[in-house]
Amino acid sequence: MAKPPIENLPIIDISPFLDPECPAALQDLAARDIGYACQQYGFFYVKGHGIPNEKLDQIIALAREFFSLPMEEKEKIKRYDAGGPEGGDGARGYQGMGENITDGKRDVQEAVDFYREWGEDSDAEKNGPPFKTLHGPNLWPEKPEVIKPVYLDYIEKVKAIGKILVRAMGMALELPPSMEGATQESEDREIFVRNTDRCFWVMRLIGYPPLENQVGSREEGDIEEFSCGAHTDYGCLTLLLSDPTPSALQVQLRDGTWMNADPIKGAFVINIGDMIERWTNGVWKSTRHRVIHRGNNYRVSVPFFFEPNFDAVVKPLGECVQMTGGESLYEKTTYGKHLLGKVFGNFI
Numbered sequence: 394m395a396k397p398p399i400e401n402l403p404i405i406d407i408s409p410f411l412d413p414e415c416p417a418a419l420q421d422l423a424a425r426d427i428g429y430a431c432q433q434y435g436f437f438y439v440k441g442h443g444i445p446n447e448k449l450d451q452i453i454a455l456a457r458e459f460f461s462l463p464m465e466e467k468e469k470i471k472r473y474d475a476g477g478p479e480g481g482d483g484a485r486g487y488q489g490m491g492e493n494i495t496d497g498k499r500d501v502q503e504a505v506d507f508y509r510e511w512g513e514d515s516d517a518e519k520n521g522p523p524f525k526t527l528h529g530p531n532l533w534p535e536k537p538e539v540i541k542p543v544y545l546d547y548i549e550k551v552k553a554i555g556k557i558l559v560r561a562m563g564m565a566l567e568l569p570p571s572m573e574g575a576t577q578e579s580e581d582r583e584i585f586v587r588n589t590d591r592c593f594w595v596m597r598l599i600g601y602p603p604l605e606n607q608v609g610s611r612e613e614g615d616i617e618e619f620s621c622g623a624h625t626d627y628g629c630l631t632l633l634l635s636d637p638t639p640s641a642l643q644v645q646l647r648d649g650t651w652m653n654a655d656p657i658k659g660a661f662v663i664n665i666g667d668m669i670e671r672w673t674n675g676v677w678k679s680t681r682h683r684v685i686h687r688g689n690n691y692r693v694s695v696p697f698f699f700e701p702n703f704d705a706v707v708k709p710l711g712e713c714v715q716m717t718g719g720e721s722l723y724e725k726t727t728y729g730k731h732l733l734g735k736v737f738g739n740f741i
Protein backbone atom coordinates (compact mmCIF):
# COMPACT_ATOMS: atom_id res chain seq x y z
CA MET A 394 0.00 0.00 0.00
CA ALA A 395 1.27 3.43 -0.86
CA LYS A 396 1.72 5.57 2.24
CA PRO A 397 -0.73 8.46 2.56
CA PRO A 398 0.87 11.85 2.05
CA ILE A 399 2.19 13.11 5.35
CA GLU A 400 3.55 16.43 4.29
CA ASN A 401 2.77 19.27 1.97
CA LEU A 402 5.25 21.18 -0.09
CA PRO A 403 5.85 24.74 1.14
CA ILE A 404 3.91 27.55 -0.57
CA ILE A 405 6.08 30.65 -0.90
CA ASP A 406 4.80 34.13 -1.62
CA ILE A 407 7.42 35.99 -3.69
CA SER A 408 5.51 39.30 -3.84
CA PRO A 409 8.14 40.98 -1.56
CA PHE A 410 10.55 40.71 -4.50
CA LEU A 411 8.15 42.42 -6.91
CA ASP A 412 7.62 45.49 -4.74
CA PRO A 413 10.54 47.97 -4.77
CA GLU A 414 9.19 49.56 -1.55
CA CYS A 415 9.14 46.26 0.33
CA PRO A 416 11.34 46.17 3.47
CA ALA A 417 14.48 44.07 2.95
CA ALA A 418 13.58 41.98 6.00
CA LEU A 419 10.51 40.56 4.21
CA GLN A 420 12.62 39.60 1.22
CA ASP A 421 15.10 37.93 3.56
CA LEU A 422 12.28 35.92 5.13
CA ALA A 423 10.99 34.77 1.74
CA ALA A 424 14.55 33.87 0.68
CA ARG A 425 14.98 31.86 3.85
CA ASP A 426 11.76 29.95 3.13
CA ILE A 427 13.04 29.18 -0.35
CA GLY A 428 16.32 27.92 1.13
CA TYR A 429 14.44 25.65 3.54
CA ALA A 430 12.27 24.27 0.72
CA CYS A 431 15.31 23.63 -1.50
CA GLN A 432 17.08 21.81 1.31
CA GLN A 433 14.13 19.78 2.51
CA TYR A 434 12.29 18.94 -0.71
CA GLY A 435 13.94 20.47 -3.78
CA PHE A 436 10.32 21.41 -4.62
CA PHE A 437 7.93 24.17 -3.59
CA TYR A 438 4.99 26.24 -4.82
CA VAL A 439 5.32 29.91 -5.71
CA LYS A 440 2.48 32.42 -5.51
CA GLY A 441 2.46 36.23 -5.56
CA HIS A 442 4.41 36.22 -8.85
CA GLY A 443 2.20 38.76 -10.61
CA ILE A 444 1.08 36.74 -13.67
CA PRO A 445 -2.74 36.86 -13.71
CA ASN A 446 -4.73 33.62 -13.66
CA GLU A 447 -6.33 34.43 -17.03
CA LYS A 448 -2.90 34.45 -18.66
CA LEU A 449 -1.96 31.13 -17.04
CA ASP A 450 -5.26 29.59 -18.14
CA GLN A 451 -4.67 30.82 -21.68
CA ILE A 452 -1.25 29.13 -21.79
CA ILE A 453 -2.79 25.78 -20.88
CA ALA A 454 -5.81 26.28 -23.18
CA LEU A 455 -3.61 27.02 -26.22
CA ALA A 456 -1.44 23.97 -25.59
CA ARG A 457 -4.59 21.84 -25.26
CA GLU A 458 -5.94 23.26 -28.51
CA PHE A 459 -2.71 22.43 -30.31
CA PHE A 460 -2.73 18.81 -29.10
CA SER A 461 -6.37 18.40 -30.21
CA LEU A 462 -5.46 19.20 -33.84
CA PRO A 463 -5.20 16.44 -36.49
CA MET A 464 -1.85 14.68 -36.62
CA GLU A 465 -1.02 16.15 -40.02
CA GLU A 466 -1.25 19.64 -38.51
CA LYS A 467 0.92 18.69 -35.52
CA GLU A 468 3.49 17.07 -37.79
CA LYS A 469 4.02 20.33 -39.63
CA ILE A 470 6.35 21.18 -36.75
CA LYS A 471 7.76 17.67 -36.31
CA ARG A 472 11.12 17.39 -34.69
CA TYR A 473 13.80 15.98 -37.00
CA ASP A 474 17.37 14.92 -36.36
CA ALA A 475 20.05 17.56 -36.67
CA GLY A 476 22.04 17.78 -39.89
CA GLY A 477 19.29 16.55 -42.20
CA PRO A 478 17.52 18.15 -45.19
CA GLU A 479 14.24 18.44 -43.21
CA GLY A 480 15.82 21.29 -41.25
CA GLY A 481 15.61 19.67 -37.83
CA ASP A 482 18.03 20.38 -35.02
CA GLY A 483 17.34 17.24 -32.99
CA ALA A 484 15.67 19.17 -30.19
CA ARG A 485 13.00 21.66 -31.28
CA GLY A 486 9.52 20.72 -32.45
CA TYR A 487 6.77 18.15 -31.97
CA GLN A 488 7.39 14.65 -30.63
CA GLY A 489 4.57 12.13 -31.09
CA MET A 490 3.14 9.82 -28.46
CA GLY A 491 5.74 7.50 -26.96
CA GLU A 492 8.75 9.13 -28.62
CA ASN A 493 10.10 10.55 -25.38
CA ILE A 494 12.06 8.04 -23.35
CA THR A 495 12.80 8.32 -19.63
CA ASP A 496 14.76 5.73 -17.72
CA GLY A 497 14.69 3.39 -20.73
CA LYS A 498 10.88 3.40 -21.08
CA ARG A 499 8.55 5.16 -23.49
CA ASP A 500 6.57 7.92 -21.80
CA VAL A 501 2.86 8.04 -22.61
CA GLN A 502 2.86 11.66 -23.72
CA GLU A 503 3.23 13.92 -26.76
CA ALA A 504 5.14 17.18 -26.55
CA VAL A 505 6.51 20.28 -28.25
CA ASP A 506 9.85 21.80 -27.27
CA PHE A 507 11.02 25.37 -27.70
CA TYR A 508 14.45 26.63 -26.69
CA ARG A 509 16.14 30.00 -26.49
CA GLU A 510 17.18 30.97 -30.02
CA TRP A 511 20.79 31.92 -30.53
CA GLY A 512 19.99 35.37 -31.92
CA GLU A 513 22.89 37.65 -31.29
CA ASP A 514 25.03 34.84 -29.82
CA SER A 515 25.45 33.09 -33.20
CA ASP A 516 24.02 33.36 -36.68
CA ALA A 517 23.91 29.58 -37.15
CA GLU A 518 20.12 29.40 -37.32
CA LYS A 519 20.02 31.99 -40.08
CA ASN A 520 22.46 30.03 -42.27
CA GLY A 521 20.77 26.62 -42.29
CA PRO A 522 19.46 24.09 -42.95
CA PRO A 523 21.15 21.75 -42.25
CA PHE A 524 21.39 22.72 -38.59
CA LYS A 525 23.74 21.52 -35.89
CA THR A 526 22.14 20.02 -32.79
CA LEU A 527 20.13 22.69 -30.93
CA HIS A 528 21.04 25.36 -33.50
CA GLY A 529 17.82 25.54 -35.51
CA PRO A 530 15.02 28.07 -35.10
CA ASN A 531 11.96 27.31 -33.00
CA LEU A 532 9.14 25.61 -34.88
CA TRP A 533 5.98 27.53 -34.03
CA PRO A 534 2.61 25.97 -34.85
CA GLU A 535 0.43 27.77 -37.42
CA LYS A 536 -2.58 26.94 -35.23
CA PRO A 537 -3.85 28.17 -32.85
CA GLU A 538 -2.92 31.44 -34.53
CA VAL A 539 -2.21 33.44 -31.38
CA ILE A 540 0.03 30.82 -29.81
CA LYS A 541 3.32 32.46 -30.80
CA PRO A 542 2.73 36.04 -29.53
CA VAL A 543 0.98 34.82 -26.38
CA TYR A 544 3.78 32.40 -25.54
CA LEU A 545 6.57 34.87 -26.37
CA ASP A 546 5.04 37.30 -23.89
CA TYR A 547 4.67 34.51 -21.31
CA ILE A 548 8.33 33.49 -21.71
CA GLU A 549 9.47 37.02 -20.79
CA LYS A 550 7.25 37.00 -17.70
CA VAL A 551 8.28 33.59 -16.50
CA LYS A 552 11.98 34.39 -17.05
CA ALA A 553 11.54 37.37 -14.73
CA ILE A 554 10.22 35.01 -12.04
CA GLY A 555 13.18 32.71 -12.60
CA LYS A 556 15.53 35.64 -12.05
CA ILE A 557 13.81 36.53 -8.78
CA LEU A 558 14.12 32.95 -7.60
CA VAL A 559 17.81 32.52 -8.41
CA ARG A 560 18.58 35.85 -6.73
CA ALA A 561 16.71 34.66 -3.63
CA MET A 562 18.65 31.39 -3.73
CA GLY A 563 21.98 33.25 -3.61
CA MET A 564 20.63 35.14 -0.57
CA ALA A 565 19.40 31.94 1.06
CA LEU A 566 22.85 30.36 0.76
CA GLU A 567 24.25 33.48 2.51
CA LEU A 568 26.88 33.95 -0.16
CA PRO A 569 28.92 37.18 0.18
CA PRO A 570 27.50 40.37 -1.35
CA SER A 571 28.48 41.11 -4.93
CA MET A 572 31.44 43.47 -5.41
CA GLU A 573 32.24 45.70 -8.32
CA GLY A 574 34.31 43.89 -10.94
CA ALA A 575 32.74 40.50 -10.20
CA THR A 576 33.31 37.96 -12.99
CA GLN A 577 30.91 35.25 -14.20
CA GLU A 578 32.53 32.80 -11.79
CA SER A 579 32.83 35.07 -8.69
CA GLU A 580 31.22 33.17 -5.85
CA ASP A 581 28.96 35.90 -4.52
CA ARG A 582 25.21 35.97 -4.04
CA GLU A 583 24.61 37.15 -7.60
CA ILE A 584 26.38 34.15 -9.15
CA PHE A 585 23.16 32.47 -10.29
CA VAL A 586 21.78 35.77 -11.62
CA ARG A 587 24.90 36.43 -13.72
CA ASN A 588 25.03 32.89 -15.03
CA THR A 589 21.40 33.01 -16.17
CA ASP A 590 21.49 36.46 -17.81
CA ARG A 591 21.40 34.72 -21.22
CA CYS A 592 19.33 31.89 -19.79
CA PHE A 593 19.25 28.98 -22.26
CA TRP A 594 15.60 28.28 -21.43
CA VAL A 595 13.45 25.40 -22.61
CA MET A 596 9.68 25.41 -22.71
CA ARG A 597 7.84 22.14 -23.19
CA LEU A 598 4.15 21.71 -23.96
CA ILE A 599 3.08 18.23 -22.84
CA GLY A 600 -0.13 16.34 -23.52
CA TYR A 601 -0.91 13.24 -21.47
CA PRO A 602 -3.73 10.84 -22.38
CA PRO A 603 -4.93 8.66 -19.48
CA LEU A 604 -2.75 5.61 -18.89
CA GLU A 605 -4.48 2.40 -19.91
CA ASN A 606 -2.89 0.29 -17.24
CA GLN A 607 -5.34 0.92 -14.41
CA VAL A 608 -4.31 -1.98 -12.20
CA GLY A 609 -1.49 -2.43 -9.74
CA SER A 610 -0.38 -0.39 -6.77
CA ARG A 611 1.61 2.80 -7.04
CA GLU A 612 4.68 1.35 -5.40
CA GLU A 613 7.67 1.64 -7.68
CA GLY A 614 8.23 -1.60 -9.54
CA ASP A 615 4.54 -2.42 -9.94
CA ILE A 616 3.93 0.34 -12.42
CA GLU A 617 4.19 -0.69 -16.04
CA GLU A 618 3.40 2.56 -17.75
CA PHE A 619 4.43 6.07 -16.93
CA SER A 620 3.16 9.36 -18.28
CA CYS A 621 6.66 10.58 -17.47
CA GLY A 622 9.13 8.23 -15.82
CA ALA A 623 11.05 9.15 -12.67
CA HIS A 624 13.81 11.67 -13.35
CA THR A 625 15.53 14.77 -12.07
CA ASP A 626 15.49 17.92 -14.18
CA TYR A 627 18.91 18.61 -15.60
CA GLY A 628 19.21 22.38 -15.38
CA CYS A 629 18.68 25.14 -12.91
CA LEU A 630 15.00 25.73 -12.04
CA THR A 631 11.72 24.38 -13.42
CA LEU A 632 8.57 26.49 -13.25
CA LEU A 633 5.71 24.11 -13.89
CA LEU A 634 2.26 25.16 -14.94
CA SER A 635 -0.37 22.48 -15.41
CA ASP A 636 -4.10 22.05 -15.74
CA PRO A 637 -5.96 21.22 -12.48
CA THR A 638 -5.69 17.41 -12.80
CA PRO A 639 -4.85 15.98 -9.34
CA SER A 640 -2.80 12.85 -8.49
CA ALA A 641 -0.60 13.00 -11.57
CA LEU A 642 2.70 14.65 -10.64
CA GLN A 643 4.53 12.90 -7.81
CA VAL A 644 7.63 13.98 -5.94
CA GLN A 645 10.02 11.64 -4.14
CA LEU A 646 10.59 12.61 -0.53
CA ARG A 647 13.98 12.17 1.16
CA ASP A 648 12.76 8.90 2.76
CA GLY A 649 12.09 7.44 -0.71
CA THR A 650 8.27 7.64 -0.59
CA TRP A 651 6.27 9.41 -3.29
CA MET A 652 3.96 12.34 -2.63
CA ASN A 653 1.43 13.94 -4.95
CA ALA A 654 2.25 17.53 -5.86
CA ASP A 655 -1.21 18.60 -6.97
CA PRO A 656 -1.67 21.89 -8.78
CA ILE A 657 -2.71 24.97 -6.81
CA LYS A 658 -4.68 27.52 -8.81
CA GLY A 659 -2.51 30.49 -9.73
CA ALA A 660 0.71 28.98 -8.30
CA PHE A 661 3.70 27.43 -10.04
CA VAL A 662 5.28 24.20 -8.89
CA ILE A 663 9.01 24.94 -8.73
CA ASN A 664 11.86 22.48 -8.53
CA ILE A 665 15.61 22.76 -8.65
CA GLY A 666 17.64 20.87 -11.23
CA ASP A 667 21.01 19.11 -11.47
CA MET A 668 23.00 22.31 -12.07
CA ILE A 669 21.89 23.76 -8.73
CA GLU A 670 22.76 20.48 -7.02
CA ARG A 671 26.21 20.73 -8.60
CA TRP A 672 26.73 24.40 -7.71
CA THR A 673 25.69 23.73 -4.10
CA ASN A 674 27.79 20.53 -3.86
CA GLY A 675 24.61 18.63 -3.00
CA VAL A 676 23.51 20.93 -0.14
CA TRP A 677 20.37 21.25 -2.25
CA LYS A 678 19.44 18.12 -4.16
CA SER A 679 17.69 17.88 -7.48
CA THR A 680 14.64 15.81 -6.55
CA ARG A 681 13.22 12.87 -8.51
CA HIS A 682 9.68 13.23 -9.74
CA ARG A 683 7.36 11.43 -12.17
CA VAL A 684 3.91 11.65 -13.71
CA ILE A 685 1.33 8.86 -13.46
CA HIS A 686 -1.90 10.10 -14.96
CA ARG A 687 -4.69 7.60 -14.50
CA GLY A 688 -7.60 10.05 -14.60
CA ASN A 689 -10.08 10.08 -17.48
CA ASN A 690 -9.13 13.42 -18.94
CA TYR A 691 -6.38 14.53 -21.29
CA ARG A 692 -3.87 16.28 -19.00
CA VAL A 693 -1.83 19.26 -20.21
CA SER A 694 1.23 20.79 -18.60
CA VAL A 695 3.73 23.45 -19.67
CA PRO A 696 7.00 23.28 -17.77
CA PHE A 697 9.38 26.19 -18.29
CA PHE A 698 13.00 25.30 -17.60
CA PHE A 699 14.95 28.35 -16.46
CA GLU A 700 18.47 27.24 -17.26
CA PRO A 701 22.01 28.63 -16.99
CA ASN A 702 23.63 30.37 -19.94
CA PHE A 703 24.87 27.87 -22.50
CA ASP A 704 28.49 28.74 -21.67
CA ALA A 705 27.98 29.02 -17.88
CA VAL A 706 30.73 27.29 -15.93
CA VAL A 707 29.16 25.17 -13.21
CA LYS A 708 31.30 23.88 -10.36
CA PRO A 709 30.72 23.47 -6.61
CA LEU A 710 30.84 26.77 -4.73
CA GLY A 711 33.63 26.96 -2.13
CA GLU A 712 31.16 27.88 0.65
CA CYS A 713 29.03 24.84 -0.13
CA VAL A 714 32.07 22.56 -0.30
CA GLN A 715 32.98 23.75 3.21
CA MET A 716 29.44 23.12 4.46
CA THR A 717 29.61 19.53 3.21
CA GLY A 718 32.93 18.56 4.79
CA GLY A 719 35.46 20.05 2.38
CA GLU A 720 35.25 17.63 -0.53
CA SER A 721 34.07 18.73 -3.93
CA LEU A 722 31.62 16.06 -5.11
CA TYR A 723 31.08 17.18 -8.70
CA GLU A 724 33.35 17.92 -11.64
CA LYS A 725 33.44 21.33 -13.23
CA THR A 726 31.39 21.48 -16.43
CA THR A 727 29.57 23.96 -18.62
CA TYR A 728 25.82 23.89 -18.88
CA GLY A 729 25.99 23.55 -22.67
CA LYS A 730 28.16 20.45 -22.44
CA HIS A 731 25.77 18.91 -19.94
CA LEU A 732 22.75 19.77 -22.09
CA LEU A 733 24.25 18.36 -25.29
CA GLY A 734 24.97 15.11 -23.44
CA LYS A 735 21.28 14.98 -22.48
CA VAL A 736 20.02 15.76 -25.99
CA PHE A 737 22.26 13.10 -27.58
CA GLY A 738 21.21 10.54 -24.95
CA ASN A 739 17.43 11.29 -25.36
CA PHE A 740 17.47 12.76 -21.82
CA ILE A 741 18.03 9.39 -20.14
Ligand SMILES: O=C(O)CCC(=O)C(=O)O
Nearest residue numbers: 599621635642684694696
Ligand atom coordinates in the same frame (compact mmCIF):
# COMPACT_ATOMS: atom_id res chain seq x y z
O1 LIG B 1 3.95 17.32 -16.42
C1 LIG B 1 4.44 17.41 -15.30
O2 LIG B 1 3.74 17.58 -14.29
C2 LIG B 1 5.93 17.31 -15.08
C3 LIG B 1 6.76 17.10 -16.31
C4 LIG B 1 8.21 16.97 -16.00
O3 LIG B 1 8.61 16.63 -14.92
C5 LIG B 1 9.22 17.30 -17.04
O4 LIG B 1 8.85 17.48 -18.22
O5 LIG B 1 10.42 17.41 -16.70
Ligand SMILES: [Fe+2]
Nearest residue numbers: 624625626682
Ligand atom coordinates in the same frame (compact mmCIF):
# COMPACT_ATOMS: atom_id res chain seq x y z
FE1 LIG C 1 10.73 17.05 -14.71
